[in-house]
Amino acid sequence: xxxxxxxxxxxxxxxxxxxxxxxxxxxxxxxxxxxxxxxxxxxxxxxxxxxxxxxxxxxxxxxxxxxxxxxxxxxxxxxxxxxxxxxxxxxxxxxxxxxxxxxxxxxxxxxxxxxxxxxxxxx
Numbered sequence: 001x002x003x004x005x006x007x008x009x010x011x012x013x014x015x016x017x018x019x020x021x022x023x024x025x026x027x028x029x030x031x032x033x034x035x036x037x038x039x040x041x042x043x044x045x046x047x048x049x050x051x052x053x054x055x056x057x058x059x060x061x062x063x064x065x066x067x068x069x070x071x072x073x074x075x076x077x078x079x080x081x082x083x084x085x086x087x088x089x090x091x092x093x094x095x096x097x098x099x100x101x102x103x104x105x106x107x108x109x110x111x112x113x114x115x116x117x118x119x120x121x122x123x
Contacts, residue, residue, distance in 0.1 A: 009117030
């Protein structure tokens with residue numbers, strides 16, 4: 001059974017950077033599609049980025065394009081989300097999710113979902 005665990009969240013000043021990790025246990029992710037999502041206080045979940053593990057192709061949402069980089073380690077057991085030029089609007093709980101049916105628009109369309117890590121950007 002695939003399990004996902006996010007880490008790397010914390011408090012960062014505006015303009016700073018963070019790298020989030022999504023670690024898989026149980027199986028490798030080489031055939032999966034991994035999505036990062038976030039939910040800001042009082043707002044709906046929104047997609048951030050997605051990676052196709054078999055090809056390395058990535059897709060970033062317009063709201064974060066140019067400020068995030070999604071990547072994976074050589075073992076394909078961990079997916080990273082490098083975020084830079086953070087601003088208070090990036091404050092949210094960040095979640096990763098995995099599935100075999102493509103990069104999905106909805107967090108709930110993925111078969112496996114993590115518990116999230118809090119990112120707080122102070123002004």
